[in-house]
Amino acid sequence: MNLTLKVWRQAHANDTGSIETYPANDIPEEASFLEMLDIVNERIIEDGGDPIHFDHDCREGICGMCSLTINGVPHTKDSGITTCQVHMRKFREGDTIWVEPFRARAFPIVKDLMTDRSAFDRIIAAGGYISVRTGSAPDANSIPISKDDANDAFDAAACIGCGACVAACKNASAMLFVGAKANHLNKLPQGEPEKDKRVLGMVRQMDAEGFGNCTNQYECEGVCPKEISADVIAKLNRDYAAAATREAVE
Amino acid sequence: MINKSQMNSLGQSLLNFWRSSIGKKLIVAVTGIILVGFLLAHMAGNLLVFQGREPMNDYAYFLHHFLHGAGIWLFRLVLLGAFVLHIVTTICLVRENRAAREERYACEATVKASGSSKIMIWSGLTVLGFVIFHIFHFTVRVDPDLAAMKDPLDPSRHDVYGMVIAGFQNPLVVLFYIIAVTLLCSHLRHGVASLFQTLGFRSEKTRVAIGYLGIAIAIILWLGFLSIPSLVTFGLLEDKGAAIEHSSHSTASLLKC
Ligand code: HEM
Ligand code: FES
Numbered sequence: 001m002n003l004t005l006k007v008w009r010q011a012h013a014n015d016t017g018s019i020e021t022y023p024a025n026d027i028p029e030e031a032s033f034l035e036m037l038d039i040v041n042e043r044i045i046e047d048g049g050d051p052i053h054f055d056h057d058c059r060e061g062i063c064g065m066c067s068l069t070i071n072g073v074p075h076t077k078d079s080g081i082t083t084c085q086v087h088m089r090k091f092r093e094g095d096t097i098w099v100e101p102f103r104a105r106a107f108p109i110v111k112d113l114m115t116d117r118s119a120f121d122r123i124i125a126a127g128g129y130i131s132v133r134t135g136s137a138p139d140a141n142s143i144p145i146s147k148d149d150a151n152d153a154f155d156a157a158a159c160i161g162c163g164a165c166v167a168a169c170k171n172a173s174a175m176l177f178v179g180a181k182a183n184h185l186n187k188l189p190q191g192e193p194e195k196d197k198r199v200l201g202m203v204r205q206m207d208a209e210g211f212g213n214c215t216n217q218y219e220c221e222g223v224c225p226k227e228i229s230a231d232v233i234a235k236l237n238r239d240y241a242a243a244a245t246r247e248a249v250e
Numbered sequence: 251m252i253n254k255s256q257m258n259s260l261g262q263s264l265l266n267f268w269r270s271s272i273g274k275k276l277i278v279a280v281t282g283i284i285l286v287g288f289l290l291a292h293m294a295g296n297l298l299v300f301q302g303r304e305p306m307n308d309y310a311y312f313l314h315h316f317l318h319g320a321g322i323w324l325f326r327l328v329l330l331g332a333f334v335l336h337i338v339t340t341i342c343l344v345r346e347n348r349a350a351r352e353e354r355y356a357c358e359a360t361v362k363a364s365g366s367s368k369i370m371i372w373s374g375l376t377v378l379g380f381v382i383f384h385i386f387h388f389t390v391r392v393d394p395d396l397a398a399m400k401d402p403l404d405p406s407r408h409d410v411y412g413m414v415i416a417g418f419q420n421p422l423v424v425l426f427y428i429i430a431v432t433l434l435c436s437h438l439r440h441g442v443a444s445l446f447q448t449l450g451f452r453s454e455k456t457r458v459a460i461g462y463l464g465i466a467i468a469i470i471l472w473l474g475f476l477s478i479p480s481l482v483t484f485g486l487l488e489d490k491g492a493a494i495e496h497s498s499h500s501t502a503s504l505l506k507c
Contacts, residue, residue, distance in 0.1 A: 006356070019356050072359025098357035105350050168361070170368075171347035173271075203272055212350030213271040213343050215367065216444040222361035231453050238450025240272040248263035 001027050001088060004096040005040065007052055010109050017109070019098075022052075033076075033086040034059060034066060037099075053112040059084040061225065064160030067167070068113055069100045074164035074223045082162060082225040102163050104172035106209045117163045119209040120177060127194070127201030128181045134190045149187045156184040158226040165220035171212030176220035178206050179232035186239060196243035203240055271346070274339050279448040281336035282441055286467065288329055289434075293474040296414075303411040303491050307401050310410040337378065344371050366440040373437040380430035387417060402491055415489040418482035431475045435468040442467050 003024040010017030022044070027036050034056050041051035057065035066083040070076045075083050078090065091097065099113065107115040145153075156179075165176035182199055185191030191198070214233055221230040267273035295313075298306045313322055366373070391397035396417055399409040418424055443464035446452050452460055481487040 008356070069355060069357075072355055072357040073361060077359075077361060098355075100355055100357065103351060103353050103355060105352050170351060170360075170363075172350040173347075175271075203270055204266070207269070207271050210350055211271075212347040213275060215343075215347070215370065216440075216447045217360075217363035217367045219360055219363055229454070230447070231457075234447050234450045234452040237272055237275070237448055240270070241276055241450065244263065244267050244270075244273065248260055248267070 001029060001091070001093045003027060003036075003088075003091060003094070006096060006098045007113070008100045009052070009112055010101075011050075012111060013108055019100075024097075027088055029087070029089040031088045032059070032084060033068070033070070033088065034084050036088050053110075053114045055114050056084060061085045062160060064162035067102045067115060067117075067162065067164070069098075069102060069167055071098050074102060074167040075162075075225050079222070080225060080227050082160075082164075085225075102167035104163075104166045104211065106172060106174070106211045107163060107166065115163075117161075119211070120161050120163060120174070122209065123174065123178060123202050123205045124181060126205035127198035128185070130185060130190050131194060143189055145188060153184055153188050156180045156228065156232055159184070159224075159228055160226060162225060164223045164225060166211060168219040168223040169212065169214075170217070170219070171215060173214045173220070174206050174209070174211040175214040175233045175236065176224060176228060176230065178202050179230075179236035180228050182239065183232045183235050186235075195239065196246055199236065199239045199243045200247060203236070271343075274343055275448045277339045278336060278343070279445040281332040281339070282445050284328070284332040285336060286438065286442060289438075289471055290467075293471055296478060297474060299411060299414055299478055299487070303401070303409070303489075304403060306411040306414075307403070307407060307409060311407055333381075337374070340371065340374060364440055366436040367444070369433075370437060370440060373433040376430055376433045377437060380426070380434070383426070387423070388413065393417075412489050412491070414478065415482055415487060418479045421483060424479040424483050427479045428476055431472060435472040438471065439464050439468040 005022040005024050006019050007022055008017060009020045022040055024036060024040050027039060031039065034054070037052060037054060044051050055065050055067050057063045059066070061082045061084060064082075067074070068083045070083065070086070075081060076086050076090065078086065101107075101109050101113045102115050102117075104115075106119045107117050110116050159177060159180035161177065161181075163174075163177070166172050166174050182202055185198065186195045216230075216233075218230045221228065268277075295309055298309050316322070317324070360368075386392045388396075391413070396413045399412045399416065401407045401409040401411075418427075441464070443452075443460050446456070446460045446463075478487065
């Protein structure tokens, strides 16, 4: 198929950057979106140009490394998949495709479509862990955990930390990520004792990194490749209110 | 990281709360509840206009005199406090949010954000303009004709009933009311559902009910508030008493005695 790409090019972090147009001709329908970019890049290199830089790693939807806002939507409009899982058959002959980086002040651009998402790592370092050694995977049911709690924790743990939630939010809010990471641990017996400290620490780090505030539009939920529900944000709000109150009076 | 010594000062905790994104959101939600509660009560009170002059004016008289007149000022103070806090906090949030996404997408798209959620600041600021107009219109009464109206049944008190109907004779005023209340209801169609999320009540169990509650409150307020100016405009709500004011005045005061 023959397509036209409108791609964000930015030479380095301090460059102003701009949208450039590239033809993407003779692209096989079965190519993935990243493979399509590989093909375009080979042609750019052949012509002596600077290839389009983009993040990728596993290319099977599990690592959270690929990004890209495609036609205004992170990981495309199709729900429940990452950019590396998008196939070109989803597009039509002659389409113009806009390819932009995940945009947020807290995700500075390194080059072209590559962004520095280490703000997420610093949020995790501010509380998204359990301080004591909990050993290797325990035998099933050796620690009783209710089915509901286990399900909730498991759903939250599906987050791969790609940052699509931030990229989709008009406020570049990281609430879905923080909600998922905090809720993953908060209700489990290993994580519960440090719940208040975790919630306060992670939310404060999130604010310090310059992410915006949630306005409950649920764009994040709509683009999350792991379809994490914005209910984790409601729980984070509730846990934050309780933790802040306890912090103020205790 | 938070350590115990930092956790100790109450002042520090309150400051942290204000500085945090969730803390500010909670302030918006709680002040929002106060304002929505007021709107529901205010609408119910206004609907007394359909009961006629006496119930309406009795109600207005009661509002101005309960707790020896201190009640309404207490009420106004709480309301003003909530309103100012709501506005200051939301403007703060909007500024932070714009800064968090300084560079916009060349190709913008949304997958599920509602129309009302995208215009919250604009619907809010229209409401602010409207509230100022509305207070000058019916509370301060800058129009001397409206200010001078006396209850024909009891000339010692103001004729709120007559004033409301007279106040809606100007179609431009009515048009402004319709636009502003419609935007207010748009604000609440997102806002009411949103505050439950902010306060942490939204879950798989409650999600659908909360969504409908937001729509229901917006529709009820829209119909309740706008029924009055629109019925006045279409001549379906007339001040019949005003026309017979002079002839009936003596009988009315006789009846009172
Ligand atoms: C009678 C007047 C008003 C009522 C009843 C009202 C009610 C509400 C409610 C219930 C919310 C949702 C809170 C939440 O998401 O937790 C909200 C949000 C908001 N209000 Fe108002 N509001 C009023 C006036 C205003 C005014 C005058 C402004 C002008 C600045 C304003 C600006 C906003 C904004 C920007 C939000 C969105 C905040 C966010 O989504 O994070 N509101 N309002
Ligand atoms: S490259 Fe690993 S999720 Fe896409």
